[in-house]
Amino acid sequence: MRLEEALENILKLEKSKKISIPKRGLKEHEKGFLILIPFIILIGMFLITPFISVVIGSFLNEFNEITLENYEYILKSKFIKQSVFNSIELALVSTFVGLLISLQGAYSLNRLKNSSKKNILLFINMLSNFSGIPLAFAFIILLGSNGVMTILLKNIGLIDGFDVYSKTGLMLMYIYFQLPLGLLLLYPVFDRLDPQWQEMVNILGGGTFTFWKRVGIPVMLKEILGTVLIMFANAMGAYACTLALTNGTYNVMTIRITSYIAGEVAYEPGIASAMSILLGGILIFVVIINEVMLKKKRGKYEK
Template sequence: MENILKLQKSEKISIPKRKLKEHEKAFLILIPFLILISMFLLSPFVSVLIGSFLNEYNEISFENYQYIINSRFIKQSIFNSIELSLVSTFVGLIVSLQGAYSLNKLKNSSKKNVLLFINMLSNFSGIPLAFAFIILLGSNGVMTILLKNIGLIDGFDVYSKSGLMLMYIYFQLPLGLLLLYPVFDRLDPGWKEMVNILGGGSFTFWTKVGLPVMSKEILGTVLIMFANAMGAYACTLALTNGTYNVMTIRITSYIAGEVAYEPGIASAMSILLGGILIFVVIINEILLKNKRGKYEK
């Protein structure tokens, strides 16, 4: 009997360990990322959303949104932001499409050098960009004096709407080029030859084949460029010193301004700005869905 008990104690009872599945391992790896997203994206958004419904007495109401609807000054800032974003996105898209097409026609060595230069330009924004525009196109800027002596410009003011629009278009170009450059690789050179054999020209190729094939990427680029312009703040503030009325400057004036401190209005404008971008995303998805349905038919 004692031998049997000793034998049982000596035996090691092995409990099989359950191995983690692939999706469980992936979820564990994602936990730090989810924590960061919650800390720096979700919690600030929830805080701003709640703050947009609080009045000066910390009572829940729609006073902030009513103030925005009734304020002509705030509605002007919304219109100016949308106008700047739409025009700069449209002009930037046209120039970027032409630039990306020409870039794909270069040799590999030249192409790498140009892409390196574009990458450098894409990081040149904000206050340094505004400072560069002031040096070149300011009242006593190098290019301003040169062009005035030649007689090409008269009365141009870089601190006005036209100067701000020019700067917006400028910082949209590197972004558009980097996003649209890989898209042209999807076009098979044989497609153009087939269109020519069927009696079509370059216009027919681009309208019937080229642009429809690239439509998804082009719409996505439009969305990113529009959001990039709507959220521009540092370069606008540095160039105009806050005198041009746009949404980002108005939000800052209500949350950190010396004249008025209205965090509720600033939160409501932030939610409205996010709502405009979400609306653009929805329109983009609807257009893409319609195009996919058209091709499936």
């Protein structure tokens, strides 16, 4: 009887003090999953769903019938093959030149004082957002037929004429917008290089070339290859600045894709979807090559 009375008193005391028995809380991974739900929904809405729609659309003709005609067309069309070649050429050249300049720029930037670094990084970050139509307009003002730099260089006698709307002008613009991206990606990589490593190489009889060949490049290799991949994808996907500068006259993949879904001549969403899959396949191929090269280099230096 005493035990029952004691339990009743405890229950009464809990009710009077409004004491609630704590429930088992969620585990850490369950909390993490709940936090990620909005992000997963956004990924599904803006990445996965459009990708599935493009894949399905690439196999449909104008009558919504399943077919391979779209892929047959883009593989046989010389015009589309030319756009693929032009896009890859622009991406490769701008990535290679941009990487060389960015490596030198990032190396020089790391040798500056902290106050100067912050100011220059702020300026580079601002330049990285200066792209698209404003960038094309700036190139027209500076290097157009009556541009400021064009007239100045003509008066000096360095050039006879320069066509910014040509392949050369487009290449210069691609290299220009690759530089801020390359600098921002490569700048932190040089922090991994200990200055004492250079001294050790010198003590062992090696020079600057030996240091970069045996120590510097192997240490930064993963980041460099990753930067190359991002810069290549950045150039392959460029659209607004290319369209604004050339008015769609230069044949690249992004402009051709747009012409099939928003052009005034033809409306072929199936061909546009197939070209989008081809563009994605090229980028995936580059990723695979990047991984293979990285593994080979790792194996070489581990031996």
